[in-house]
Amino acid sequence: MRIGNVGIFVKDLAGARKFFEDYFGATLLKTYNEEENNYYSDILQLDEGAWIELMTKPEIVDAPKDPNRTGLAHICIKVNSRPELDRIIQKFKRDGYKIQYEPSNPTGGGEVRAVTFEDIVLEVNYTPVA
The missing domain is CATH 3.10.180.10 (2,3-Dihydroxybiphenyl 1,2-Dioxygenase, domain 1)
Structure with a gap:
């Protein structure tokens, strides 16, 4: 599945x-x-x-969204390289999106979680293939 x-x-x-x-x-x-x-x-x-x-649709309600609410917490998009992840992190920052965290990984991987367009919470992750 x-x-x-x-x-x-x-x-x-x-x-x-x-x-x-x-x-x-x-x-x-x-x-x-x-x-x-x-x-x-x-x-x-x-x-x-x-x-x-x-x-x-016109009648949808765009209520304030607390990142600590119940329901779907985030969507994770995996990217294929660390430079691609770094590019997205910098673009999030340039565009003024709120970064919740961006831990680095000593193996070269890493991820970022940000509150993005219309408060959609996205996690972007890169994990090197071993």
């Missing part, structure tokens, strides 16, 4: 799509629109097959 996709409701569908394209090289697989229900989604694919479904 495997997880097929992660669905995320957002207020700004185009902005969320651009975020995942710019940071992670996501590509648009398909767009799904239900005009009669005011429901719209973009399904994105990361380079190794994982899908992220970004969804919106």
